[in-house]
Every structure is written in C-alpha cells, then in structure tokens.
Amino acid sequence: MSEALVATQAAGTGPALPAASGARQFWRRLWTQRAALVAAAVVALLVLLALAAPLLTAIEGQDPTTYHPSLVDSARGGVPVGPFGGVSGDHWLGVEPQTGRDLFARLVYGARVSLGVALTATAVQVLIGVVVGVAAALGSQWVDQVLSRLTDIIVALPLMIMALALLAIVPSNFPRPLLVALVIGLVAWGNIAKITRAQTLTLKGLDYVSAARLSGWSTWRIARRELLPGLAAPVITYAALLVPINITVEAALSFLGVGVKPPTPSWGQMLTAADVWYQAAPQYLLLPAGALFVTVLALTVLGDGVRTALDPRAASRLRVGTGRRQEAKATAPVATEGAS
Amino acid sequence: MRQPSLTARRVAAASVGLVLAAGAAACGPKDNDAKGAGGDSTPHKGGTLTVLNSNPQQDFDPARLYTSGGGNVPSLVFRTLTTRNRENGAAGAEVVPDLATDTGRPNKDATVWTYTLKKGLKYEDGTAITAADVKYGIERSFAAELSGGAPYLRDWLIGGADYEGPYKDKGGLDSIETPDARTIVFHLDKPEGEFPYLATQTQFTPVPKAKDTGTKYEEHPVSSGPYKVVSNENDGERVVLERNTYWSASTDAERKAYPDRIDVRSGLDSSVINQRLAASQGADAAAVTTDTNLGPAELAKVTGDKELAARVGTGHFGYTNYIAFNPTIKPFDNVKVRQAISYAVDRSSVVNAAGGSALAEPATTFLPDQKSFGHTPYDLFPAGRSGNAAKARQLLEEAGYENGLTITLTHSNSRDFETSPEIATAIQDALKKAGITVELQGLEENDYSDTIHDVKSEPGFFLAHWGADWPSGGPFLAPIFDGRQIVKDGANFNTGLLNDKTVNAEIDAINKLTDLDAAAKRWGALDKKIGEQALTVPLFHPVYKRLYGQDIKNVVISDWTGVLDISQVAVK
Numbered sequence: 001m002s003e004a005l006v007a008t009q010a011a012g013t014g015p016a017l018p019a020a021s022g023a024r025q026f027w028r029r030l031w032t033q034r035a036a037l038v039a040a041a042v043v044a045l046l047v048l049l050a051l052a053a054p055l056l057t058a059i060e061g062q063d064p065t066t067y068h069p070s071l072v073d074s075a076r077g078g079v080p081v082g083p084f085g086g087v088s089g090d091h092w093l094g095v096e097p098q099t100g101r102d103l104f105a106r107l108v109y110g111a112r113v114s115l116g117v118a119l120t121a122t123a124v125q126v127l128i129g130v131v132v133g134v135a136a137a138l139g140s141q142w143v144d145q146v147l148s149r150l151t152d153i154i155v156a157l158p159l160m161i162m163a164l165a166l167l168a169i170v171p172s173n174f175p176r177p178l179l180v181a182l183v184i185g186l187v188a189w190g191n192i193a194k195i196t197r198a199q200t201l202t203l204k205g206l207d208y209v210s211a212a213r214l215s216g217w218s219t220w221r222i223a224r225r226e227l228l229p230g231l232a233a234p235v236i237t238y239a240a241l242l243v244p245i246n247i248t249v250e251a252a253l254s255f256l257g258v259g260v261k262p263p264t265p266s267w268g269q270m271l272t273a274a275d276v277w278y279q280a281a282p283q284y285l286l287l288p289a290g291a292l293f294v295t296v297l298a299l300t301v302l303g304d305g306v307r308t309a310l311d312p313r314a315a316s317r318l319r320v321g322t323g324r325r326q327e328a329k330a331t332a333p334v335a336t337e338g339a340s
Numbered sequence: 341m342r343q344p345s346l347t348a349r350r351v352a353a354a355s356v357g358l359v360l361a362a363g364a365a366a367c368g369p370k371d372n373d374a375k376g377a378g379g380d381s382t383p384h385k386g387g388t389l390t391v392l393n394s395n396p397q398q399d400f401d402p403a404r405l406y407t408s409g410g411g412n413v414p415s416l417v418f419r420t421l422t423t424r425n426r427e428n429g430a431a432g433a434e435v436v437p438d439l440a441t442d443t444g445r446p447n448k449d450a451t452v453w454t455y456t457l458k459k460g461l462k463y464e465d466g467t468a469i470t471a472a473d474v475k476y477g478i479e480r481s482f483a484a485e486l487s488g489g490a491p492y493l494r495d496w497l498i499g500g501a502d503y504e505g506p507y508k509d510k511g512g513l514d515s516i517e518t519p520d521a522r523t524i525v526f527h528l529d530k531p532e533g534e535f536p537y538l539a540t541q542t543q544f545t546p547v548p549k550a551k552d553t554g555t556k557y558e559e560h561p562v563s564s565g566p567y568k569v570v571s572n573e574n575d576g577e578r579v580v581l582e583r584n585t586y587w588s589a590s591t592d593a594e595r596k597a598y599p600d601r602i603d604v605r606s607g608l609d610s611s612v613i614n615q616r617l618a619a620s621q622g623a624d625a626a627a628v629t630t631d632t633n634l635g636p637a638e639l640a641k642v643t644g645d646k647e648l649a650a651r652v653g654t655g656h657f658g659y660t661n662y663i664a665f666n667p668t669i670k671p672f673d674n675v676k677v678r679q680a681i682s683y684a685v686d687r688s689s690v691v692n693a694a695g696g697s698a699l700a701e702p703a704t705t706f707l708p709d710q711k712s713f714g715h716t717p718y719d720l721f722p723a724g725r726s727g728n729a730a731k732a733r734q735l736l737e738e739a740g741y742e743n744g745l746t747i748t749l750t751h752s753n754s755r756d757f758e759t760s761p762e763i764a765t766a767i768q769d770a771l772k773k774a775g776i777t778v779e780l781q782g783l784e785e786n787d788y789s790d791t792i793h794d795v796k797s798e799p800g801f802f803l804a805h806w807g808a809d810w811p812s813g814g815p816f817l818a819p820i821f822d823g824r825q826i827v828k829d830g831a832n833f834n835t836g837l838l839n840d841k842t843v844n845a846e847i848d849a850i851n852k853l854t855d856l857d858a859a860a861k862r863w864g865a866l867d868k869k870i871g872e873q874a875l876t877v878p879l880f881h882p883v884y885k886r887l888y889g890q891d892i893k894n895v896v897i898s899d900w901t902g903v904l905d906i907s908q909v910a911v912k
Binding site for chain 2: 065066067069072073074075076077078079096098099100106261262276277278279280281
C-alpha cells in the first residue's frame with residue numbers, strides 16, 4: 001500500500017469509516033458490484049453441485065466408478081466411442097478414455113473432494129497465518145523474532161516433501177480427504193502470516209490506530225476492531241488465490257499416492273490423467289480444466305469484490321454508505337474501481 | 341552367491357525399459373511389402389541415422405551392460421560369441437552364431453561348452469580378435485568396479501562365485517580355457533542347456549587386454565562390430581558412431597549396417613520423441629527410437645492418421661503382467677479364494693487400462709504367448725472376456741466367505757500402465773461384481789519394489805510383472821517358481837513362496853537339455869502344471885508400438901526384443 005494511498009485513506013475517508021462499518025454496510029457495498037454477485041452465484045452453484053452429486057448422478061443413472069469397456073475403442077488406445085468423447089443421453093459429458101467411466105459423475109464427485117479439500121485447507125492456512133502474523137506484529141520484539149523465524153522456516157520448507165512425510169506417518173484409516181486438507185493447511189500458511197504481519201505493521205502506524213491506543217484500548221480490542229477490518233482485504237484476496245493452489249497440491253499428493261485414493265475422483269487427479277489425451281480426447285482434459293478455471297475465476301472475482309467492499313477508500317468511490325451518494329450522482333459519474 | 345545374483349535380477353526386472361533401450365528397435369516386415377513412405381523400398385548404404393531416446397547409453401562398457409541378446413545400440417559396437425537372429429517375429433527369437441562358427445558345442449550333460457572363432461575377425465584398429473580377448477572380456481565383468489551385468493556367469497562358471505576379476509586376481513578364471521587363439525572352452529558347475537542364449541550378452545565381447553583402461557574403457561571401447569564410437573558425451577547422453585572399416589560383412593551374417601553414421605541422442609521426454617517422429621522434419625525423417633513406445637493417447641491419434649499409421653512398427657517382447665498372491669497371508673492361503681479372484685478378473689477392462697487391445701493382449705498363461713518360451717495355451721479358471729462373477733461367488737461361498745470379502749491390493753504409483761493405479765482400479769471394479777471389496781494400497785515405485793521383493797514385507801495380493809533375459813522358459817519360470825531361489829532377506833522373486841520338489845526337479849531336468857525345442861515344450865508343460873496352484877493371475881502381455889521417421893527402410897522386429905533392430909535399418 002503506497003504512502004499516497006494511506007494518506008488518502010487517513011485523510012479523506014477515515015472519518016466515514018466508523019459510521020459505515022458493520023456487516024450491513026459490507027453487504028450493501030457488495031450488492032452494488034455485479035461481477036462479484038455473479039461470481040458469488042457461480043461459487044454457490046459449484047458448492048451446490050458438489051453437495052448434490054449423489055442426487056445428480058442418480059438422475060443421470062450413473063456412478064463415478066463403474067467401468068464401461070464397451071464405450072471405448074480398445075483397438076485405438078481406449079479412446080471413447082462416439083462424438084464429443086461419447087456424449088449421450090446416458091453419459092451427459094461423455095466417458096473417460098480407457099475405462100468408460102462416466103465423466104459427469106466423476107466431475108461432480110470430484111468437485112466434492114477438490115473444493116472440500118481446498119477450502120478446508122485454505123481456512124486452516126488463513127486461521128494460522130492471521131493469528132501468527134498479527135501476534136508477530138503486535139507482540140514484543142522477542143515474540144516477533146521467534147514467530148517471524150518460524151514463518152521463514154515454514155516458507156522455506158518444501159511443501160510437497162513436508163506433506164509427503166506427514167501423510168506417510170498417519171494411519172491409513174484416518175479419513176483421507178480431511179487429512180490431506182489438514183496437512184496442506186499446516187505446512188503452507190507462511191505467506192499469509194508474512195502478508196498479515198506486514199499489513200499489520202503498516203496499519204499500526206496509522207493515526208486512527210494510534211488514537212485507539214491512546215484511548216487506552218487493549219491490544220486485543222485494537223486487533224479485533226481496528227486492525228482486522230484493514231487486514232481483511234489482502235488476506236481475502238490472497239486466500240482466493242490459495243484455493244486453486246491447494247486444489248493442485250491435492251492433485252499432486254493424490255498422484256504421488258498419499259492423497260485421495262483411487263477410484264475416488266478429484267479434479268486434480270482427472271487433470272493429471274488427462275494431460276496426455278489433449279489431442280485424442282480433448283473434452284477429457286477440458287472438463288476438469290474448465291471446472292478449475294471457472295472456480296478460480298469466480299473465487300478471484302468474488303475475492304476482489306469482497307476486498308472492495310471492505311476497503312473504505314473503494315467504498316467511498318462506490319458512494320455507498322458515505323451519505324454522499326446523491327450528491328455525487330449529481331456532480332460526477334461514478335468512478336470505476338481500479339485495483340490498487 | 342544366490343543373493344547377489346537375485347539382486348542383479350531385480351535390477352533387470354526394474355529396468356526392463358532400459359534393457360530394451362539398450363536392446364532393440366521396432367517393427368515392420370523385413371521383406372518390405374510395407375514400404376518406407378516413398379517409392380524405392382530397397383535399402384541402400386549411406387546417410388545418418390538418428391536415434392531419439394529417453395534413456396542414455398549409460399556405462400557403455402561391455403562388462404557393465406545388462407542387455408537382452410546383446411542390446412540394440414551396444415550390438416552395433418560389440419560382437420559376441422552368439423547373437424540373436426535378426427529376423428521378424430518368431431524366427432528372431434532364435435540364437436545364431438556371431439563371432440563363433442556355431443552356437444556352441446556342449447558335452448553330454450551340457451556342463452562344458454566349446455566355441456571356435458571365425459577366421460579374419462578384426463578390431464577397429466585392424467588387430468586380430470583372439471579367444472583370449474573373449475576370456476579377458478568375461479573376466480573383467482567379475483571386477484567389482486565394472487559391475488552391472490547379469491548374474492549368470494557368476495552363478496554358472498566353476499569358481500565364478502569367488503572370482504574378483506583380472507585386476508585383483510591376475511591368474512584368471514580357470515574354468516575358461518583357450519587352448520589356441522580361436523578356441524574357447526567353458527566349464528560350468530551344473531548343466532545349462534541354454535548357455536548359447538547367455539553367450540549373446542555383451543560380457544562375451546572380446547576386450548584387448550592392452551587397451552583396457554578399466555572404468556574409463558566405457559568412453560572408448562574398442563569396437564569389434566560394424567561401428568566404432570566417435571564421441572560419447574555425458575555418460576551416453578549423446579553417442580556418435582561411425583563405420584568401423586575393419587569390420588567385414590563376410591564374417592557377420594546378422595548386422596546389415598546400412599547407414600554411415602549413427603547419432604544417438606538421449607535425455608528426451610517420451611512425448612517429445614513421439615512428436616518429433618510423427619512430424620518427421622529434417623534429420624528426424626531418418627530417426628528411430630529404441631526405448632520409447634506409443635502410449636494409449638498417442639496411439640489414438642496415430643491410428644486416425646493413415647500416413648502415421650503406416651510408420652508404426654509392432655513387436656512382442658516376452659513379458660507378463662500379473663496378480664501375485666502370497667499364500668502365507670490370509671485369506672490367500674485358501675486356494676479357493678485365489679481361484680475365485682482368477683475367475684472374477686475382467687481382462688477386457690484390464691487390457692483397456694493398459695492401453696487397449698493394440699498395446700496389450702489378455703494373458704491366461706504365465707509364460708508369454710510365444711513359441712520360443714514353449715507357450716502352451718491353457719485357461720484353468722476361465723473368466724471369459726469380462727470375468728465370471730457367478731463362479732467366483734460360488735467359490736467364495738465354498739471357502740466360507742458367503743458374505744463377501746474385503747482385501748487390499750498393493751500396487752505402484754508409477755505411470756507405467758503395468759503395476760500402476762489404472763490397472764489396480766480396473767481389478768477393483770471387476771472384483772466388486774463378485775462381492776469382493778478391494779482396498780488399494782499405492783506405493784511409491786522404489787518402496788513398492790522393495791516391499792514386494794522382501795519375504796518379511798511381502799503383501800498378500802499385489803500387481804507384478806516379469807520379463808526374461810532371453811526368450812526361453814528357463815529365465816522366465818525358474819526365478820519365480822524354483823523353491824531353492826527363495827531368499828530370506830530381500831531380493832526374493834519367488835513371491836508365491838512355492839517350494840515344490842517335483843517343480844524343482846523338473847527345472848533341473850530341463851536345464852540339462854541342449855535341444856532347445858524339446859526344452860521349450862517342457863517349460864510350457866511345467867507352466868501349466870504350476871498354474872493349477874493359482875499362485876498368480878496372468879493379466880496381459882504387452883505389445884510394443886513404435887513410430888519411425890519417413891525415410892526409414894528395412895524395418896525388422898523380432899520376438900526376442902519386440903522393437904526395431906537398428907542393425908537392419910537403412911535411411912537411403
């Protein structure tokens with residue numbers, strides 16, 4: 001965050017913040033952003049698809065694991081028979097090469113694993129990262145040193161090797177998807193902690209935080225009331241980017257045999273298996289890739305929308321909740337928000 | 341003595357790809373009714389042949405190479421006492437003379453083998469090749485610093501177990517005699533009718549003692565074949581070969597040696613190799629690969645293109661992928677459970693998982709389906725195309741598992757379409773229909789190999805594969821089913837832990853035969869007899885499909901290697 005921006009925030013919209021804070025204000029600001037609303041709808045739809053996977057596949061009359069050898073051309077390497085990778089009334093999105101398993105069923109069941117693991121892992125990462133980051137920034141120098149070095153070590157450790165080691169020692173009867181989510185969460189929170197610490201240090205120096213401190217507020221109250229709203233923007237933005245990373249980490253771990261076990265489908269596994277088929281059976285690759293693309297895009301746009309709604313400066317441009325909306329409408333066109 | 345030999349065998353099994361890489365190339369009729377892409381199909385001398393490979397020609401020293409039949413690239417430089425017949429199909433699985441005048445003359449019980457060298461044999465520097473050089477070449481392979489070759493010489497030669505090579509033990513190995521410059525005699529400690537097959541390996545290459553530079557010999561080995569090494573970069577990553585002018589076709593009936601120059605480039609990704617061969621641009625038009633098959637997705641693309649499809653060579657290598665049981669672990673101690681699984685397996689899904697009917701053939705016998713192995717067709721637990729779930733359920737009921745059964749299948753996580761997750765899930769799906777719930781245990785490749793080859797950690801039910809060092813029943817059956825080859829601490833290949841006196845005795849009896857056709861028949865019969873115990877469920881034999889460039893002519897693919905033989909290829 002640049003000096004100028006901080007100055008604007010402090011001088012220009014600072015006073016409006018207390019009046020405009022609160023969940024209600026946030027939702028009103030979010031509501032004005034059409035892209036964010038569409039993204040939210042898409043994310044909701046994806047989650048719904050994942051939750052309704054058994055119902056949807058029952059309607060289709062398929063399941064994600066049954067082989068259909070008659071639906072692939074064995075003499076041609078097992079490429080699906082029929083147009084568009086074997087799309088038919090029975091198999092809405094075609095079938096998997098070599099096995100003939102139903103791709104629609106694998107895609108919606110795969111969403112359960114991929115989204116579930118990635119979202120849970122992200123939640124764990126954000127929780128640990130924010131707590132460590134804020135504690136490092138607000139704690140004594142000694143606490144900061146210890147926590148910052150710990151963060152450095154976590155960032156420096158190779159994620160995959162750590163995850164492999166952790167996954168290898170846990171008994172195999174522990175629920176695998178939950179375990180994968182926890183492991184990813186526990187070994188990859190370093191960057192969130194770093195971002196949080198840096199942002200907290202910036203915010204700590206601002207006038208309104210100083211004012212709160214001079215008023216005799218406790219550190220805990222300052223952190224909760226004054227710092228967390230300011231942290232939300234960078235943390236949520238970064239978390240939205242962590243989700244797709246976590247999806248691919250899950251895929252890599254599954255590929256190495258310590259993640260989700262076959263035949264349970266996940267998007268990552270589908271992508272890994274499909275990469276060689278991009279010419280012979282393109283839809284096999286495009287389906288999980290498309291699903292991942294839509295998910296990442298929706299989460300990023302939604303994350304950006306949330307950030308905007310949480311950012312007081314952006315909120316003033318949106319002329320929401322500042323009490324100056326009517327006035328602004330009369331004088332100037334609504335400025336579009338450029339990400340800063 | 342047994343243990344090192346088995347360790348080496350495991351290395352061989354684990355690197356069959358490498359063996360092949362070293363070994364051979366792919367495909368097409370020798371009589372050329374199927375044409376190189378343009379007009380004149382008669383092979384001519386000249387030009388440069390490019391070889392695009394993923395694995396380098398590592399340790400290019402005849403003592404250190406572990407090859408089947410002398411290898412493919414190595415065989416251009418190293419001649420051996422005998423070699424493989426460079427013919428298409430089954431004829432190519434025969435052993436023929438190379439440096440020697442015949443495939444060897446045994447004594448009555450096949451414990452003494454005598455060879456005579458042809459006249460006029462020369463190295464690349466024009467000096468004569470002698471029987472003493474062949475003896476010295478074999479002795480070198482016993483040196484610890486030149487390890488890597490197959491274990492057989494150590495196992496078979498009298499005194500081989502304790503011999504430490506010519507650098508430490510100047511006296512040499514007494515069990516190899518060279519009464520004159522053209523005669524060499526081997527004394528074995530037991531009857532080995534298949535000695536002529538062993539004599540195809542590069543350890544039987546002559547090495548002139550005066551030119552031996554020890555571990556540095558691999559940089560410039562002295563050629564006895566049609567090509568000599570001009571340069572060798574990064575331990576075989578790029579090897580350039582040019583004509584050895586002292587080689588004479590009149591002493592070599594097997595190698596054609598059409599190109600003037602052979603440029604072997606390695607370290608390439610398999611998809612890159614196949615893309616380049618498909619595009620066939622520039623130097624790649626005169627290119628082949630000796631180690632990269634077409635995968636299922638690549639095959640799907642190639643078969644849709646007539647021009648490409650005409651440039652695919654197809655070959656069969658003696659190799660079996662199977663399910664292995666450990667009968668000391670419940671419930672696999674019950675033969676009915678093993679039989680039930682044999683009935684329940686769906687070979688059409690397994691074949692599809694392995695790449696489809698063009699890349700895999702369903703197997704019901706442990707021996708590969710080739711004549712030289714003595715293949716005797718049998719299907720003791722007929723599962724049909726897609727499994728016999730009803731029969732499997734009935735057997736399970738008889739075994740006391742009327743409410744079904746839950747078992748764990750161990751497999752590797754490599755992407756080889758052999759012991760990989762694709763095959764495991766196909767089996768899982770098939771057994772579900774018979775009421776058997778299969779849980780999968782996927783292990784990292786090295787972990788998997790260590791786990792299944794140690795009797796202490798060997799799982800009850802796992803995927804395995806086996807390929808022989810030469811196309812015969814002996815090296816295919818003995819390591820897997822000879823009870824005396826069970827090893828207690830690691831490197832055990834007899835995973836069924838079979839120690840059956842009649843089986844052991846029959847193996848000994850067949851090893852005494854020097855009539856290889858007669859031996860083959862008995863290996864086939866033995867395979868069927870062992871099959872009755874249902875210690876394995878044969879799944880499929882792989883088929884090799886390889887692309888070659890537009891200018892490639894005279895494609896020969898034998899059943900010995902299953903891949904195109906570089907010594908036969910022409911680019912003009």
